[in-house]
Amino acid sequence: MNKLSLWRQTEYLKFYSSFFLGNVGDWFDFFALQIIFAHKFNATANGIVYMLCAYMLPMILLASLAGSMADRFNKKRLLLLTDLFAGFFTVALIFASSMNAALALIAVRSCVIAFNSTAQQATSKLLLPNELQLKASSYEKVAFQLCRIIGPMLGAVVVAISTPQVCLAVNAGSFFISSGILLFLKPIKDTLLHDEPIKEGIKKKESNFKLTLRLVKQSQLLKYLVPLVLLGSVFIMMVELQLVILLRDIIPSRPNLLGYVIGFSAVGSVLSALWLSRKQAITQFGWYMVLCYLCVAVGYGIMGLYHTGWPIELFFFASLLSGFGLGIVFVLQTYAIKKEIHGKQMGRVSGVLSILQGVAYGIGVGFGGSLITTFGAREAFLGVALVCLLLGLGTITLSDKLRSTQELACL
Numbered sequence: 001m002n003k004l005s006l007w008r009q010t011e012y013l014k015f016y017s018s019f020f021l022g023n024v025g026d027w028f029d030f031f032a033l034q035i036i037f038a039h040k041f042n043a044t045a046n047g048i049v050y051m052l053c054a055y056m057l058p059m060i061l062l063a064s065l066a067g068s069m070a071d072r073f074n075k076k077r078l079l080l081l082t083d084l085f086a087g088f089f090t091v092a093l094i095f096a097s098s099m100n101a102a103l104a105l106i107a108v109r110s111c112v113i114a115f116n117s118t119a120q121q122a123t124s125k126l127l128l129p130n131e132l133q134l135k136a137s138s139y140e141k142v143a144f145q146l147c148r149i150i151g152p153m154l155g156a157v158v159v160a161i162s163t164p165q166v167c168l169a170v171n172a173g174s175f176f177i178s179s180g181i182l183l184f185l186k187p188i189k190d191t192l193l194h195d196e197p198i199k200e201g202i203k204k205k206e207s208n209f210k211l212t213l214r215l216v217k218q219s220q221l222l223k224y225l226v227p228l229v230l231l232g233s234v235f236i237m238m239v240e241l242q243l244v245i246l247l248r249d250i251i252p253s254r255p256n257l258l259g260y261v262i263g264f265s266a267v268g269s270v271l272s273a274l275w276l277s278r279k280q281a282i283t284q285f286g287w288y289m290v291l292c293y294l295c296v297a298v299g300y301g302i303m304g305l306y307h308t309g310w311p312i313e314l315f316f317f318a319s320l321l322s323g324f325g326l327g328i329v330f331v332l333q334t335y336a337i338k339k340e341i342h343g344k345q346m347g348r349v350s351g352v353l354s355i356l357q358g359v360a361y362g363i364g365v366g367f368g369g370s371l372i373t374t375f376g377a378r379e380a381f382l383g384v385a386l387v388c389l390l391l392g393l394g395t396i397t398l399s400d401k402l403r404s405t406q407e408l409a410c411l
Contacts, residue, residue: 009132011186018181021178022116024147024151025170025172026171028170029167031151035159054107058110063118064355079119079123080183082112085109090168092105093168138277141331142270212349225332228289228402229357231360233364234364237368238364239372242372250308267323268320268326271320272323272325276335282335286395288332296321297388299319299322299385300382301381302314368380371383
């Protein structure tokens with residue numbers, strides 16, 4: 001019996017190439033804009049916050065609408081057009097002469113990217129049989145993390161020999177090339193390759209939130225996994241974006257260490273995604289979630305306990321370990337949604353869950369700032385490490401609940 005191979009799925013490979021190229025450009029872009037805002041526009045810390053809001057808020061607010069459009073409109077055309085428009089807005093961003101103009105262009109472009117992102121999620125499932133969904137989810141996360149390593153590092157080299165605007169030009173080029181690749185993609189039909197039957201009782205007209213809530217409740221796996229992931233995200237985001245503060249407190253003379261720490265975290269996520277991609281199928285999600293939270297707890301715990309004079313490699317190892325744990329949850333969540341949700345509802349459900357994830361991130365970041373201001377960065381990391389340890393131990397009691405009711409054929 002011939003085994004299915006992801007690398008023989010030619011249509012998916014075209015899509016994956018476009019996905020990878022776009023992500024590399026995104027990291028070039030994000031790296032460059034921070035430099036432009038800080039040095040060209042002389043932005044304060046609040047200015048950087050405004051930039052992050054312009055990046056993230058449109059994607060969160062439009063996620064539900066974008067999910068509906070991804071389900072109802074031609075996905076290939078939606079992907080192609082959003083890539084083109086994002087490229088044009090990026091070109092305009094190169095010539096932005098003020099911070100306000102740049103913020104406006106970033107916000108408008110993020111609106112476009114919101115539709116592109118949900119269309120990508122909906123398209124990925126339709127291009128592959130069910131047996132390859134786990135491997136595809138893993139490779140997509142690997143691509144994201146590799147881009148997270150490659151983009152900033154190459155961007156730093158480009159900025160050293162030219163200007164940040166060149167990085168924006170690279171991102172614009174990636175959007176245009178990505179749209180060119182999509183031209184060769186065959187029309188995407190809204191039917192699954194594994195002929196999964198539509199569940200009875202699905203209403204034709206139903207709000208995205210009600211649909212998502214109902215489908216999540218119907219799935220034993222998602223009913224427990226989604227709240228667990230969202231709760232963990234709140235606590236993790238309290239400190240995940242505060243590494244720069246922790247490093248400044250404990251090693252103020254080496255600000256460049258932040259880049260290495262982020263890189264090791266991305267490497268950890270890549271390793272966990274590659275590890276999961278070797279699995280033929282996953283039905284018992286509970287123990288993987290336990291491993292995720294324990295890795296994050298140990299990693300953050302080492303970071304919180306770290307003192308000047310200790311080997312810096314220990315801090316890098318902690319970042320690698322926490323990244324490994326975060327990579328597990330990213331892959332599991334994507335895979336579980338693809339596995340449990342029918343393709344015709346994939347875009348709408350993904351859109352709503354993206355909103356909830358964004359809300360969880362926002363709550364975590366907001367509380368994290370207050371937490372560090374009140375107690376200090378070291379104490380915040382140790383506190384979150386303790387919470388993640390408790391979440392991991394608590395997840396053991398839910399291991400029987402975090403089981404998929406659907407069986408996938410082995411590769």
